[in-house]
Amino acid sequence: MKIAIASDFHLGYERFRSDAFRQAETALEMASKEADAIIIPGDIFDMRNPKPDVLAEAINLFRNLSKKEWRATAIDVSAASKAYTDVPILAIPGTHERRAKGAENPVNLLGLAGLLVDISDGAATLEKDGEKVLVYGIGGVSEERFLDTIKTLDPKPLAGHFSIFMFHQSAYELLPFSDDFIHLEQLPEGFDLYVNGHIHNRVEKKVHGKHFLIPGSTVLTQLKDAEQEEKGFFVFDTKAGTYSFHKIPSRRFVVVKIEADGKDADGLTNDIKKGIESAVGNDTGIPVVRVEISGSMKKGVRSIDLDAQGIIKEHAGRAIVEIAKPGVEESIENDTDVASLRKGSLENMSVKDYGLGIFIEKLKNGKYDLGISPSELFEMLSDEGTKEKTVKKALEELFSN
Numbered sequence: 382m383k384i385a386i387a388s389d390f391h392l393g394y395e396r397f398r399s400d401a402f403r404q405a406e407t408a409l410e411m412a413s414k415e416a417d418a419i420i421i422p423g424d425i426f427d428m429r430n431p432k433p434d435v436l437a438e439a440i441n442l443f444r445n446l447s448k449k450e451w452r453a454t455a456i457d458v459s460a461a462s463k464a465y466t467d468v469p470i471l472a473i474p475g476t477h478e479r480r481a482k483g484a485e486n487p488v489n490l491l492g493l494a495g496l497l498v499d500i501s502d503g504a505a506t507l508e509k510d511g512e513k514v515l516v517y518g519i520g521g522v523s524e525e526r527f528l529d530t531i532k533t534l535d536p537k538p539l540a541g542h543f544s545i546f547m548f549h550q551s552a553y554e555l556l557p558f559s560d561d562f563i564h565l566e567q568l569p570e571g572f573d574l575y576v577n578g579h580i581h582n583r584v585e586k587k588v589h590g591k592h593f594l595i596p597g598s599t600v601l602t603q604l605k606d607a608e609q610e611e612k613g614f615f616v617f618d619t620k621a622g623t624y625s626f627h628k629i630p631s632r633r634f635v636v637v638k639i640e641a642d643g644k645d646a647d648g649l650t651n652d653i654k655k656g657i658e659s660a661v662g663n664d665t666g667i668p669v670v671r672v673e674i675s676g677s678m679k680k681g682v683r684s685i686d687l688d689a690q691g692i693i694k695e696h697a698g699r700a701i702v703e704i705a706k707p708g709v710e711e712s713i714e715n716d717t718d719v720a721s722l723r724k725g726s727l728e729n730m731s732v733k734d735y736g737l738g739i740f741i742e743k744l745k746n747g748k749y750d751l752g753i754s755p756s757e758l759f760e761m762l763s764d765e766g767t768k769e770k771t772v773k774k775a776l777e778e779l780f781s782n
């Protein structure tokens with residue numbers, strides 16, 4: 382049986398709303414032609430409470446898909462939700478769709494509508510011409526609960542079936558900074574294939590001697606270096622035990638690294654423009670180009686002298702340009718910070734709010750450009766609890782999606 386693995390569509394994602402929809406549609410359309418069944422390891426939606434128009438988008442997408450002539454059927458479903466179709470499209474909710482236990486999530490709604498089968502906390506069998514494939518699914522849970530969830534559910538492969546374990550979590554081997562993350566060898570043994578979502582770039586590894594695959598997202602979200610690769614989905618051939626990656630047309634993302642050393646504003650501007658031009662090339666699809674400047678400019682030249690907005694505007698319509706400015710000669714003296722705080726408390730502003738102001742200002746002046754707003758990050762860091770735990774939580778939010 383040929384099984385397509387496509388993930389992290391993030392329907393409703395604000396910044397690239399139509400990309401998210403179109404690229405998911407393309408991936409699913411192509412997958413339905415290449416494969417007998419499709420499995421989706423989470424984050425179909427970008428949020429747990431999508432607006433009606435985002436839900437409508439998803440319903441249209443999956444209704445068209447579910448009406449195709451499928452060669453396999455989904456049978457023997459035993460999961461947290463009931464199955465209302467035998468169409469071989471199996472999914473689990475991801476972290477973006479996670480809600481409290483017992484509360485409906487949007488993936489479950491698609492299941493209730495009979496457009497796919499939500500196999501959370503359970504399994505379904507895919508059948509085609511007598512061949513049987515078991516897919517066991519665990520929807521995204523908070524990282525520290527995942528190992529307990531596995532122990533409680535105790536997923537097992539099924540004799541006479543090609544067995545797949547599908548989940549939506551970080552893993553220590555991929556993001557080695559939190560002890561909450563599962564180690565790959567802690568995944569349940571005996572399955573023939575391991576499939577994960579959550580990570581937005583493509584991953585191909587081995588677990589318990591078997592393939593471990595993450596297809597990555599179908600849409601740009603985090604604008605990290607690893608997202609420069611092409612988007613797409615896997616097709617796994619259960620009989621041959623082999624797989625292939627199928628690229629989809631998607632908006633390109635290019636990181637351009639520029640060395641500022643010793644240049645004045647004009648010289649640096651020229652280098653940036655050249656870098657952007659070569660990144661765009663003859664792409665007519667309006668790529669996202671992120672310019673990362675390292676080092677500092679000529680002595681006496683301030684980063685404010687660089688007209689980043691001008692460069693961004695000049696390329697509008699050809700590229701979406703982001704410029705991370707060098708943080709030259711802009712660091713505020715410690716004494717000034719303390720003085721500002723004192724001034725703040727005199728002006729009846731809470732020290733926390735004043736701190737937030739300074740925090741945001743400093744991040745803006747620096748090279749901060751991660752996919753979470755400074756104020757959200759501040760809230761996270763000022764959470765109650767141990768310093769170590771707080772920082773881990775913030776890192777987890779920043780680097781896994």
Ligand SMILES: [Mn+2]
Nearest residue numbers: 389424579782
């Ligand atoms: Mn995701």
